[in-house]
Amino acid sequence: MNKMDTSFPTVINGPLHADRRHDSAHKHVAGSADYIDDMPEPSGMLHAAIGMTDRAHAIITSMDLSAVESAPGVVAVLTAKDFPVNDVSSAHKHDEPVLTDKLVEFHGQPAFVVIAETRAAARQAARRARIEYEDLPAILSVAEAKAAGGKFVTEPLTLKRGDADTALAQAPKRIKGQMEVGGQEHFYLEGHISIAIPGEDDEMTIWASTQHPSEIQHMVAHVLEVPSNAVTVFVRRMGGGFGGKETQGNQFAAIAAVAARKLKRAIKIRLDRDEDMTATGKRHDFVIDYDLGFDEDGRIHGVKAEFAARCGFSADLSGPVTDRALFHVDNAYFYPHVEVKSLPLKTNTVSNTAFRGFGGPQGCVGAERFMEEIAYALGKDPLDVRMANFYGEPGSDRVLTPYHQTVEDNIMPRLVAELAEKTDYRKRREEIIAFNKSSRVIRKGIALTPVKFGISFTMTAFNQAGALVHVYQDGSIHLNHGGTEMGQGLYTKVAQVIADCFQVDLDRVKITATTTGKVPNTSATAASSGTDLNGMAAYDAARQIKERLVAFAADKWKVPEADVEFLPNRVRVGTDIIPFPDFINQAYFARIQLSAAGFYKTPEIHWNRATGQGRPFYYFSYGASVSEVSVDTLTGEYIVNRADVLHDVGHSLNPAIDKGQVEGGFIQGMGWLTTEELWWDGKGRLRTHAPSTYKIPLASDKPEIFNVELAEWSVNKLPTIGRSKAVGEPPLVLPISVVEAISMAVASVADYRQCPRIDTPTTPERVLMAIERLKTA
Amino acid sequence: MSYSISLTVNGDQRRVELDDPRVTLLDLLRERLDLTGTKKGCDRGQCGACTVLVDGRRVNSCLSLAVTLDGADITTIEGLADGDTLHPVQAAFIEHDGFQCGYCTPGQIMSAVGLISEGHAGEDPERVREGMSGNLCRCAAYHGITEAVIDATRRMAETSERKSA
Ligand code: FES
Ligand code: FES
Numbered sequence: 001m002n003k004m005d006t007s008f009p010t011v012i013n014g015p016l017h018a019d020r021r022h023d024s025a026h027k028h029v030a031g032s033a034d035y036i037d038d039m040p041e042p043s044g045m046l047h048a049a050i051g052m053t054d055r056a057h058a059i060i061t062s063m064d065l066s067a068v069e070s071a072p073g074v075v076a077v078l079t080a081k082d083f084p085v086n087d088v089s090s091a092h093k094h095d096e097p098v099l100t101d102k103l104v105e106f107h108g109q110p111a112f113v114v115i116a117e118t119r120a121a122a123r124q125a126a127r128r129a130r131i132e133y134e135d136l137p138a139i140l141s142v143a144e145a146k147a148a149g150g151k152f153v154t155e156p157l158t159l160k161r162g163d164a165d166t167a168l169a170q171a172p173k174r175i176k177g178q179m180e181v182g183g184q185e186h187f188y189l190e191g192h193i194s195i196a197i198p199g200e201d202d203e204m205t206i207w208a209s210t211q212h213p214s215e216i217q218h219m220v221a222h223v224l225e226v227p228s229n230a231v232t233v234f235v236r237r238m239g240g241g242f243g244g245k246e247t248q249g250n251q252f253a254a255i256a257a258v259a260a261r262k263l264k265r266a267i268k269i270r271l272d273r274d275e276d277m278t279a280t281g282k283r284h285d286f287v288i289d290y291d292l293g294f295d296e297d298g299r300i301h302g303v304k305a306e307f308a309a310r311c312g313f314s315a316d317l318s319g320p321v322t323d324r325a326l327f328h329v330d331n332a333y334f335y336p337h338v339e340v341k342s343l344p345l346k347t348n349t350v351s352n353t354a355f356r357g358f359g360g361p362q363g364c365v366g367a368e369r370f371m372e373e374i375a376y377a378l379g380k381d382p383l384d385v386r387m388a389n390f391y392g393e394p395g396s397d398r399v400l401t402p403y404h405q406t407v408e409d410n411i412m413p414r415l416v417a418e419l420a421e422k423t424d425y426r427k428r429r430e431e432i433i434a435f436n437k438s439s440r441v442i443r444k445g446i447a448l449t450p451v452k453f454g455i456s457f458t459m460t461a462f463n464q465a466g467a468l469v470h471v472y473q474d475g476s477i478h479l480n481h482g483g484t485e486m487g488q489g490l491y492t493k494v495a496q497v498i499a500d501c502f503q504v505d506l507d508r509v510k511i512t513a514t515t516t517g518k519v520p521n522t523s524a525t526a527a528s529s530g531t532d533l534n535g536m537a538a539y540d541a542a543r544q545i546k547e548r549l550v551a552f553a554a555d556k557w558k559v560p561e562a563d564v565e566f567l568p569n570r571v572r573v574g575t576d577i578i579p580f581p582d583f584i585n586q587a588y589f590a591r592i593q594l595s596a597a598g599f600y601k602t603p604e605i606h607w608n609r610a611t612g613q614g615r616p617f618y619y620f621s622y623g624a625s626v627s628e629v630s631v632d633t634l635t636g637e638y639i640v641n642r643a644d645v646l647h648d649v650g651h652s653l654n655p656a657i658d659k660g661q662v663e664g665g666f667i668q669g670m671g672w673l674t675t676e677e678l679w680w681d682g683k684g685r686l687r688t689h690a691p692s693t694y695k696i697p698l699a700s701d702k703p704e705i706f707n708v709e710l711a712e713w714s715v716n717k718l719p720t721i722g723r724s725k726a727v728g729e730p731p732l733v734l735p736i737s738v739v740e741a742i743s744m745a746v747a748s749v750a751d752y753r754q755c756p757r758i759d760t761p762t763t764p765e766r767v768l769m770a771i772e773r774l775k776t777a
Numbered sequence: 778m779s780y781s782i783s784l785t786v787n788g789d790q791r792r793v794e795l796d797d798p799r800v801t802l803l804d805l806l807r808e809r810l811d812l813t814g815t816k817k818g819c820d821r822g823q824c825g826a827c828t829v830l831v832d833g834r835r836v837n838s839c840l841s842l843a844v845t846l847d848g849a850d851i852t853t854i855e856g857l858a859d860g861d862t863l864h865p866v867q868a869a870f871i872e873h874d875g876f877q878c879g880y881c882t883p884g885q886i887m888s889a890v891g892l893i894s895e896g897h898a899g900e901d902p903e904r905v906r907e908g909m910s911g912n913l914c915r916c917a918a919y920h921g922i923t924e925a926v927i928d929a930t931r932r933m934a935e936t937s938e939r940k941s942a
Binding site for chain 2: 021022024025026027028029030031032033034035037038186187188189190237238239240241242272273486487488489656657660661663664665666667668671690691692696697698699700702704706708
């Protein structure tokens with residue numbers, strides 16, 4: 001044993017808080033990172049394709065599938081009657097059949113499944129069905145749903161504090177308005193896919209592109225009528241998820257599993273892009289009605305608002321999504337008196353679902369529109385109105401949210417002041433106003449908008465996680481946890497946690513595919529919580545093993561436990577220095593257990609939905625952005641000239657990955673708010689079901705100047721993993737500044753006297769309409 | 778009816794029998810030649826995930842029919858590295874974090890290799906972004922992608938200067 005070994009580094013390769021590449025970086029650029037469709041296929045595997053209906057609301061009067069059955073390559077055709085348990089409702093409301101044979105509730109709803117020798121054969125055969133319908137009146141939009149009396153898919157929520165009615169009646173100024181906020185297609189580049197492989201007895205193995213392996217497990221067990229222990233689900237990585245793979249894969253895994261059981265062969269189902277876009281849910285679109293009372297300083301006295309959402313035909317996640325919209329109706333602002341309501345409306349459209357932000361961004365869009373309205377009504381810089389309404393310092397009387405949680409970690413005033421200063425916001429705004437005076441066609445706009453985002457699942461029970469860590473005799477480490485990897489870098493961050501705990505280089509930690517067989521009862525990788533929860537669970541597993549190792553070393557070398565120290569790739573025991581693998585090997589021979597299951601549950605959170613009170617969020621993340629745009633007032637077209645972001649991720653576990661998340665979130669949010677328009681025709685057919693008609697941001701849509709910075713001074717006040725903060729969802733809210741900058745450019749045509757009230761997405765068409773409206777007003 | 782074509786794929790001579798003239802180059806690569814690095818994002822020429830080089834030019838392999846490619850020279854993501862040494866574009870994508878989920882990455886890289894050899898974009902970010910705008914990235918890793926392409930362009934120019942010097 002060497003007492004002084006200078007060959008050891010002073011820090012490990014890949015510690016916490018350092019930039020580390022994505023764990024699969026090399027495989028991604030070499031094309032060797034396997035997604036599910038790239039895996040070698042089990043022998044005898046068959047392919048499934050769905051057969052879709054083409055009515056928004058109808059009764060199926062007859063379904064002739066004889067031509068499908070006789071098509072070349074077809075092995076079997078499955079309908080609802082092949083599913084004894086025909087139910088994949090994640091909300092447990094029995095409102096989502098796997099296949100329908102009677103009532104069609106949205107255009108494209110699957111009615112049968114073709115199993116064939118090849119995917120092409122299955123897909124071609126599926127088109128040969130002859131289905132007859134009896135049409136029913138279809139309700140397609142929020143307006144139609146409300147007019148028809150407004151059926152809900154799930155229970156609405158009201159959040160209330162103080163007396164909003166009186167505050168509104170007594171406020172010196174009052175504005176009422178309405179805003180439509182559009183939905184969004186996930187467009188994960190890898191579409192939905194599942195492979196089911198039947199095993200011995202009642203066993204079934206599933207590979208699915210899913211953010212929620214445990215739910216796939218439960219759904220497959222449910223439809224197969226077997227216990228959960230018969231089903232094992234795997235996912236190594238997804239080609240994007242964004243919330244679209246939280247519940248929407250259930251149906252396809254269920255189809256593959258039932259077909260696999262019936263035919264005793266492995267089954268793969270992979271949707272075509274337009275099927276995926278037609279048959280799976282999207283971000284909820286909302287119509288927000290608001291009533292604001294305020295004073296001459298722009299301070300809010302009272303707010304009343306109604307958030308009506310197009311939920312589609314079933315509940316799915318609409319309850320928690322519309323709840324979260326209300327949880328963010330305050331964004332960064334204190335409302336002395338407030339009453340807000342959700343209306344989760346049933347419509348004959350595809351069932352809307354989770355999408356990065358989960359309703360929160362829609363709530364924030366509402367809040368920012370409130371600020372903008374007040375600013376235009378008073379002729380003020382919207383930033384001044386925002387600052388006048390920010391939550392107060394801890395201890396002040398302006399810290400209570402509409403859901404009665406106290407904001408204890410407010411850093412918004414500092415963050416916004418820094419960003420405004422760094423970007424020269426005030427001066428640039430003056431210059432833009434001057435520019436607009438003399439520019440006839442091109443008008444510019446600038447805006448600074450903040451985001452405060454609540455972190456935790458609002459369903460308290462979901463805030464738990466598990467991890468499994470093995471240290472092998474050679475000192476190599478196997479890591480597994482319940483989180484899934486969809487590009488957000490979760491696997492890398494959790495591996496950094498383990499490397500840091502044991503003080504070993506990152507490449508000594510092997511990250512393995514998420515599976516229900518290793519870590520059970522997991523929550524979806526969602527709500528930005530992946531690292532918070534799984535990082536802590538992994539930390540807990542490592543802690544247990546380390547405690548055993550320390551006790552072992554203290555006993556064997558007869559030193560106090562405090563004299564055992566994990567140094568980079570070695571362990572110091574008293575004055576002895578032992579390389580990590582040797583140390584582990586000795587522990588093995590001393591019969592020390594080198595494996596542990598870790599567990600974590602977020603402390604302190606609770607939520608009572610019936611009273612609308614509690615502490616649903618453990619903490620808040622903060623951020624802000626300034627955007628500058630140029631609008632062509634003759635065409636409504638615009639470009640984003642510059643965007644600056646300052647974002648809070650606490651003490652970042654991996655600044656490179658976090659910055660990537662912020663940049664990507666900004667661009668994706670900008671797409672949602674500006675170009676991505678979902679359009680259903682009068683028959684309820686989604687007409688924007690391919691990238692040719694549905695415009696997600698391209699490389700060329702990135703702001704010309706784009707500066708993203710992390711607020712390096714920020715540290716989570718609470719004991720999260722490494723004092724970091726969640727990063728997945730909040731950045732999506734940042735580009736509201738783009739919308740408001742466009743709005744300012746438009747408002748310039750009427751000398752900023754009127755709030756342009758542009759709905760999102762702010763397509764050039766909508767921008768042009770707003771310009772025309774303001775010119776003639 | 779069966780069609781027989783011969784192709785060079787990543788330097789290897791391949792003879793392929795096609796029972797169906799509608800087989801796309803993408804399906805041929807993924808399903809019959811076990812080259813699954815090339816991805817299918819939309820299967821209709823609108824996302825760029827399936828980009829490969831055919832005789833040095835970038836094409837959407839989901840749109841080109843295999844039968845029409847008799848005698849062509851195909852390069853896919855698997856054929857880019859020189860043994861263990863990554864192609865400069867591959868290395869630059871790692872260096873500049875040009876991806877998140879990685880699904881669009883093989884297509885982005887092949888498109889970048891094509892763009893660089895076309896020589897129109899140079900190191901001008903705007904032209905690079907324009908030149909790469911046929912390749913969607915839903916994770917919106919565009920910042921890193923653009924930087925990677927510019928950096929690789931520069932490095933490749935330096936190497937070829939050194940070679941010709
Ligand atoms: S898969 Fe070929 S362009 Fe999308
Ligand atoms: S890295 Fe995910 S689509 Fe580009």
